[in-house]
Amino acid sequence: MSAAPTLDAIATETRDASELTGVTVDRIAQITKQMNVLGLNARIEAARVGQQGAGFALVAEEVRKVSGQIGDIANELGDTLKARLSGLENMVSALSVAATGTRLVDCAFNAIDLIDRNLYERSCDVRWWATDADLVHAAQTRSDAALRQASARLGVILDAYTVYSDIWLVGMDGRVLANGRPETYAVAGADVTRASWFDAACAVTDGDGFVAGDVETSALLRGKKTMAWATPVRAGGARNGQPLGILVTQFDWAPQADAVLSSLRFCANDGVMRSYLVDADGRVLAAHGPDAEKVTQLTLPANTPHGWAENGTVLTGFHRTEGFETWAGKGWYGVIERL
Structure with missing residues (x-):
């Protein structure tokens, strides 16, 4: 059973198709150039043989015209296809980033929701005991x-x-x-x-x-x-x-907190991933992933409960607490970074 195509795979195929289009147009242009050379040689040969080559000269001129038309069509087709495929590639790439960003937001919500459920139980414990x-x-x-x-x-x-x-x-x-x-x-x-x-x-x-x-x-x-x-x-x-x-x-x-963050599951092709629990002021309360412990402060968009942002090669998804049952939460966030 074959795996379902990913957006990254579709983007790669689109890019390959664009490159193939360029190669094909270049080959057509090369053939057209060769036809032009043949047509020119035929006209030279027809001129050399004089009146007897008049008919041959007419054919040579038609070859030149047809090759020119083919060249124009190839160039126009190549430019159109390259532009459309380039636009499609950009759209697929943007869609891939958006889909990944949305998935990171979901993972960020899972992180904060798991800790909220844990903290709800802690609020019950202290009141009961x-x-x-x-x-x-x-x-x-x-x-x-x-x-x-x-x-x-x-x-x-x-x-x-x-x-x-x-x-x-x-x-x-x-x-x-x-x-x-x-x-x-x-x-x-x-x-x-x-x-x-x-x-x-x-x-x-x-x-x-x-x-x-x-x-x-x-x-x-x-x-x-x-x-x-x-x-x-x-x-x-x-x-x-x-x-x-x-x-x-x-x-x-x-x-x-580490048990919560380490329980998050990412795809094998996600690359380097880091996860955090962050308080309302952006102070990192817990971190998991390569060198994540070196990060002590994160800046998140103000007045935005959840979303994702791209900064260079880093894609970040975040989600603010929604609380659980009678636990309203403390304004904390789950944050996921893809490096």
């Missing part, structure tokens, strides 16, 4: 026994949900009360009031709310790239209960 009775009790009493139980409980959650580096129970004063991996991250007692998510988490008004932090490098997690999710732990685990503390889940960003 904040109602855990052991965590509520620990935040309320702050007794050593209750905090040890809370740490053990968080450890059980971490064993089941491997997408997190750690989970913290934080007091409303900004001190970490307990965490799920104390043997790995000695964060208990650390002051996190200056964390980008802290004030916003304290301001969450009910159990449906949460804060999704930015992707950042955490000194408390030994330099890991993390995305903090936070929501208050409330009295009785009630939706509108009094805030007792804050539950913070530390999403292990790098491996999860």
Whole structure:
């Protein structure tokens, strides 16, 4: 079963046809030139033999006229065909670029959609676990026994949900009360009031709310790239209960983001491909592909949710988040480059 022709293959065939047309016209021109030479020689020979060659001279003149007409027709046909084939080649090439650009946009959407689905689940996790009775009790009493139980409980959650580096129970004063991996991250007692998510988490008004932090490098997690999710732990685990503390889940960003980008599938003839997850300001949050890790900032068209652009030999497709379920997204983009 033969493979379906691609636009690149059609463009190549069109280019080959144009070259063949040029060769054919050149051959016709060569034959016409030869006929002209034959006609000229015939006229010279007819003149040499005098009256007896008059009829031959007439034939020679007709040969010259016909060869001239053939030459004119060949030249006109060649110019017309070359122009039409050149136009067709340009149209097919433009269509090929547009089709590739559209496919890159689709891949960019797949990237951002996959991470959005993942992040939606993270928003559910933090709100659900904040109602855990052991965590509520620990935040309320702050007794050593209750905090040890809370740490053990968080450890059980971490064993089941491997997408997190750690989970913290934080007091409303900004001190970490307990965490799920104390043997790995000695964060208990650390002051996190200056964390980008802290004030916003304290301001969450009910159990449906949460804060999704930015992707950042955490000194408390030994330099890991993390995305903090936070929501208050409330009295009785009630939706509108009094805030007792804050539950913070530390999403292990790098491996999860790389898993999303490396799952994208490209065609064998696509060439060098790079994929990115980018925040609303163009900051690269994750990158995959040859030398992609060297890229830290991308400039995308303003106020354009999705599209593609060609810059020299680089074709770029991008798509802004559309969110998933109750997760509205953070204005991030999926971006795909074909080099």
